[in-house]
Amino acid sequence: xxxxxxxxxxxxxxxxxxxxxxxxxxxxxxxxxxxxxxxxxxxxxxxxxxxxxxxxxxxxxxxxxxxxxxxxxxxxxxxxxxxxxxxxxxxxxxxxxxxxxxxxxxxxxxxxxxxxxxxxxxxxxxxxxxxxxxxxxxxxxxxxxxxxxxxxxxxxxxxxxxxxxxxxxxxxxxxxxxxxxxxxxxxxxxxxxxxxxxxxxxxxxxxxxxxxxxxxxxxxxxxxxxxxxxxxxxxxxxxxxxxxxxxxxxxxxxxxxxxxxxxxxxxxxxxxxxxxxxxxxxxxxxxxxxxxxxxxxxxxxxxxxxxxxxxxxxxxxxxxxxxxxxxxxxxxxxxx
Amino acid sequence: xxxxxxxxxxxxxxxxxxxxxxxxxxxxxxxxxxxxxxxxxxxxxxxxxxxxxxxxxxxxxxxxxxxxxxxxxxxxxxxxxxxxxxxxxxxxxxxxxxxxxxxxxxxxxxxxxxxxxxxxxxxxxxxxxxxxxxxxxxxxxxxxxxxxxxxxxxxxxxxxxxxxxxxxxxxxxxxxxxxxxxxxxxxxxxxxxxxxxxxxxxxxxxxxxxxxxxxxxxxxxxxxxxxxxx
Numbered sequence: 001x002x003x004x005x006x007x008x009x010x011x012x013x014x015x016x017x018x019x020x021x022x023x024x025x026x027x028x029x030x031x032x033x034x035x036x037x038x039x040x041x042x043x044x045x046x047x048x049x050x051x052x053x054x055x056x057x058x059x060x061x062x063x064x065x066x067x068x069x070x071x072x073x074x075x076x077x078x079x080x081x082x083x084x085x086x087x088x089x090x091x092x093x094x095x096x097x098x099x100x101x102x103x104x105x106x107x108x109x110x111x112x113x114x115x116x117x118x119x120x121x122x123x124x125x126x127x128x129x130x131x132x133x134x135x136x137x138x139x140x141x142x143x144x145x146x147x148x149x150x151x152x153x154x155x156x157x158x159x160x161x162x163x164x165x166x167x168x169x170x171x172x173x174x175x176x177x178x179x180x181x182x183x184x185x186x187x188x189x190x191x192x193x194x195x196x197x198x199x200x201x202x203x204x205x206x207x208x209x210x211x212x213x214x215x216x217x218x219x220x221x222x223x224x225x226x227x228x229x230x231x232x233x234x235x236x237x238x239x240x241x242x243x244x245x246x247x248x249x250x251x252x253x254x255x256x257x258x259x260x261x262x263x264x265x266x267x268x269x270x271x272x273x274x275x276x277x278x279x280x281x282x283x284x285x286x287x288x289x290x291x292x293x294x295x296x297x298x299x300x301x302x303x304x305x306x307x308x309x310x311x312x313x314x315x316x317x318x319x320x321x322x323x324x325x326x327x328x329x330x331x332x333x334x335x336x
Numbered sequence: 337x338x339x340x341x342x343x344x345x346x347x348x349x350x351x352x353x354x355x356x357x358x359x360x361x362x363x364x365x366x367x368x369x370x371x372x373x374x375x376x377x378x379x380x381x382x383x384x385x386x387x388x389x390x391x392x393x394x395x396x397x398x399x400x401x402x403x404x405x406x407x408x409x410x411x412x413x414x415x416x417x418x419x420x421x422x423x424x425x426x427x428x429x430x431x432x433x434x435x436x437x438x439x440x441x442x443x444x445x446x447x448x449x450x451x452x453x454x455x456x457x458x459x460x461x462x463x464x465x466x467x468x469x470x471x472x473x474x475x476x477x478x479x480x481x482x483x484x485x486x487x488x489x490x491x492x493x494x495x496x497x498x499x500x501x502x503x504x505x506x507x508x509x510x511x512x513x514x515x516x517x518x519x520x521x522x523x524x525x526x527x528x529x530x531x532x533x534x535x536x537x538x539x540x541x542x543x544x545x546x547x548x549x550x551x552x553x554x555x556x557x558x559x560x561x562x563x564x565x566x
Contacts, residue, residue, distance in 0.1 A: 014372040018388060020562050022468055023482050030482055036500050036548070036563040038482075038489045046384050050465030052562075053385035054375045054394065 014056050021051045028061055101126055103179045105186055106213055107149055108223035109156055110173040111165045112244040113138045116222055117152055118179070123186070125152045131222050132242075138163060150193055157201075168201045170249040175224035177208035204249070206231075228252075349415055356405050363405060367398055373416065374401050377423045382431065393427060400426035467556040474550045478520050480543055488543040499541040500563065502533050503548035513553055522546050 019031035113135035
């Protein structure tokens with residue numbers, strides 16, 4: 001009963017095809033059905049091109065089945081395992097690469113060449129920036145990527161020496177700033193390491209914050225020069241951008257000296273006033289003329305010595321001292 | 337449940353058998369329905385696919401099945417097992433008859449065989465073979481092989497029928513056919529423009545369409561009749 005039913009079921013669902021043999025291969029026959037379809041069927045002997053035959057579904061070689069059955073199972077499993085391992089390895093490499101390529105801190109180094117090094121979490125240089133043609137030239141002669149920042153700084157300084165730059169006596173400015181939060185330890189460690197250059201080369205070190213780095217990013221100026229610009233707003237930013245670090249510090253020193261000199265001049269004026277009040281009328285007249293002469297000389301000297309950058313400030317101050325002098329002269333004439 | 341199904345199937349078979357014995361139409365229907373069974377039986381016996389044109393195997397198998405319908409009774413076991421026995425017996429007899437050495441023809445009789453008849457029989461026998469060879473040569477001019485036809489055939493029956501219809505229309509358009517056989521490529525844009533078929537369909541069935549257009553244009557009559565089921 002079972003075999004009867006099986007045969008019945010089998011043949012009621014089986015389709016019959018009328019085919020024309022187009023090609024005979026050892027593994028298969030290529031046939032054209034009377035529906036116009038091209039099929040691959042199992043090869044049987046005693047058939048030739050041009051024969052018209054009847055075939056059943058079971059004779060057709062399905063394309064997918066054909067390709068799959070030729071692959072041993074263990075090979076498929078091996079390929080799957082290897083593919084999975086390769087994918088995991090690739091993901092790990094990508095994750096590692098993306099982590100090691102994130103900037104955590106930035107160090108800028110200014111001589112006249114202005115160079116910026118971006119560091120990853122391990123303190124390795126991941127990117128370099130040049131802010132002027134001199135720094136581009138210097139960077140072209142070095143390969144800093146992937147190096148520890150200490151080694152990279154040494155390389156830059158050596159190369160600067162070879163290119164003829166002076167790197168001692170206030171000629172080098174280092175600046176450090178975090179790019180990401182929670183990098184305090186890293187910044188402290190870098191600052192500590194940079195102190196070596198302060199001792200050896202008299203280099204200046206400035207520490208910035210995340211905001212100062214953001215500002216520097218938008219202003220096309222190195223971090224160090226940006227921090228100096230903030231500290232000394234009296235220095236013209238355009239000059240600051242192009243000046244050598246040695247010259248910047250000389251200007252700063254000169255400005256500081258001038259400020260001290262101004263303070264001294266104010267003290268001298270006070271002493272002269274006391275003398276005028278306590279003297280005789282004749283003495284008063286002679287003192288008045290002396291005061292006027294001294295003050296005018298002081299103003300002239302002051303004007304000559306001051307540079308262009310603080311010219312406006314100086315002129316304001318001198319105007320104020322002029323006004324004070326005029327008031328004193330008026331008071332003296334009233335006394336007369 | 338399974339037992340009920342078996343009983344139902346057997347009852348259905350007995351009913352079919354009863355109808356077939358009563359009516360000629362029902363008999364033909366039953367033979368058509370069990371044609372795959374007949375083909376499989378013949379294939380198992382001969383070890384080859386069942387030839388349609390130059391062999392009587394299929395006819396003998398069908399006649400044997402017809403005979404089984406008439407001669408079957410329940411005492412002979414299951415119907416299909418019995419039918420298989422009958423088919424096997426008849427096909428074997430036919431094969432043995434064909435394998436026996438033919439009777440030698442007397443020299444006098446050779447004169448009676450007309451040479452034209454021999455040529456015609458030979459031509460009919462080999463016409464498909466020759467047309468397939470010509471078709472293959474024409475396809476190579478378009479840089480297409482028979483393997484390409486297997487790989488790049490339309491996947492669905494509707495697409496296939498549509499591609500045959502498109503090929504028919506293309507073969508009737510002389511300018512397109514001229515361009516096609518001058519440049520040995522399917523002028524898809526021209527066909528799209530002149531006949532309005534979608535570029536996507538033409539691109540998808542390009543190889544198949546070229547192959548069918550060659551059949552129509554190069555008058556490969558036997559293959560043409562084959563795919564048009566004439």
